[in-house]
Amino acid sequence: MVNSHFSESPRGGVLTLRRAEIADLDAVMALERRPGYEALVGRSPRAEHEQMLASSRYAYWLGSLGSGRPFAFAMLRDLDNPHGNVYLQRIAVDEPGQGRGTRFLAAVIDRAFAESAAHRFYLDCFVENARARRAYAKLGLTHDGLLREAYLTAEGTRRDLALMAITRPEWRARRNPS
Numbered sequence: 001m002v003n004s005h006f007s008e009s010p011r012g013g014v015l016t017l018r019r020a021e022i023a024d025l026d027a028v029m030a031l032e033r034r035p036g037y038e039a040l041v042g043r044s045p046r047a048e049h050e051q052m053l054a055s056s057r058y059a060y061w062l063g064s065l066g067s068g069r070p071f072a073f074a075m076l077r078d079l080d081n082p083h084g085n086v087y088l089q090r091i092a093v094d095e096p097g098q099g100r101g102t103r104f105l106a107a108v109i110d111r112a113f114a115e116s117a118a119h120r121f122y123l124d125c126f127v128e129n130a131r132a133r134r135a136y137a138k139l140g141l142t143h144d145g146l147l148r149e150a151y152l153t154a155e156g157t158r159r160d161l162a163l164m165a166i167t168r169p170e171w172r173a174r175r176n177p178s
Contacts, residue, residue, distance in 0.1 A: 013065040017107045020060035027070045031092040041092045063104035072104040084119030086112050102135045113171050122165035140174045141166045
């Protein structure tokens with residue numbers, strides 16, 4: 001995937017999408033560590049982020065409005081998957097519920113399909129995270145299944161994950177309705 005800017009003018013200002021760099025890690029880590037996110041968003045230590053950023057298997061994207069500071073980031077994994085499955089490993093938005101995260105993720109999905117051979121874009125989220133599931137469904141991701149007790153919390157309990165995905169043909173049909 002090319003490291004370039006992508007802009008569109010949806011409601012709320014111009015959304016700019018760009019690849020993150022090492023210098024952006026403070027912003028990435030601040031977004032994933034916002035109060036209350038420990039139950040919804042994964043976290044990685046700086047050294048792990050640095051390794052993932054350096055790997056061709058990962059892509060980190062930042063979203064900002066105009067020339068402002070990043071309000072969101074997404075981490076894609078498995079860009080080298082031989083079956084064309086790209087995984088959204090993590091996404092975080094500074095102010096959920098404002099619609100900006102959905103716009104950001106729509107741009108990330110567009111970029112993933114436009115700049116790679118991906119056939120399927122998928123993610124998992126906690127079953128009880130209804131707001132995220134509604135946002136993903138709004139973008140065309142469908143419920144593909146349930147990963148029972150798939151997430152081990154820091155406290156040692158298990159949580160269920162909902163698996164959601166959109167395929168390239170579904171994405172194309174949404175972009176070019178007949």
